[in-house]
Amino acid sequence: WTQRYFGTFGDLNSAAAIMGNKKVANHGITVLNSLERAVQNMDDIKNTYVELSILHSEKLHVDPDTFRCYVQAALQKFLTVVVSALGRQYN
Template sequence: MVDCIVEKRKLIIETWGKIKVKVVRPLALRWCLIVYPWTQRYFGTFGDLNRAAAIMGNKTVAKRGITVLNGFRKALYIKNAYAKLSVLHSEKLHVDPDNFRLLGDCLTVVLASQMRRGFTPDVQAAWQKFLTVVISALGRQYN
């Protein structure tokens, strides 16, 4: 697993502090469901997900997006925070582990769009490394 060094971790924590969490948290999942429509199959009970406008206005998707991104936040502070989530996603929900990477990609785009000039190459590199660690932890049970 990739090691997050102190400088990169500091950039990630600083970035998290600068973003508009009420916007970013639901937006990353919404974009993931729109850009990668096959990920919608895990959200069959969430109502209408057939159009981008329906996804963007879906309060259940927004609420789940907040929950998911709060899970990312846990990784900033807790080692092995994803052990139980990995088991849940692999054994109960049967989520394709590649979906974690897709969501990470969408989160990166959302962060860049929200932070604009503040999303420097150093910040992006730190986030990419951080997301690699999170994705690896979530996918651990699949290996």
């Protein structure tokens, strides 16, 4: 599914390629900025994301399950790095 949505991002075939990809990094910044908007609008997240929801559903035709999979994988990877950093002095 990554090639469907990120076909213009170039090589996404390995972790190293993804880590060095500026388009991936820029998209990550976009996602984090969007999450910051959600935090700033905790009382009205649904309305905060109306335009972004329309973009993803009507223009990009992203399967909603993709978001669930993405969030689970991203959080797992992020927390793995945090745990590793916290425990590195124990090695």
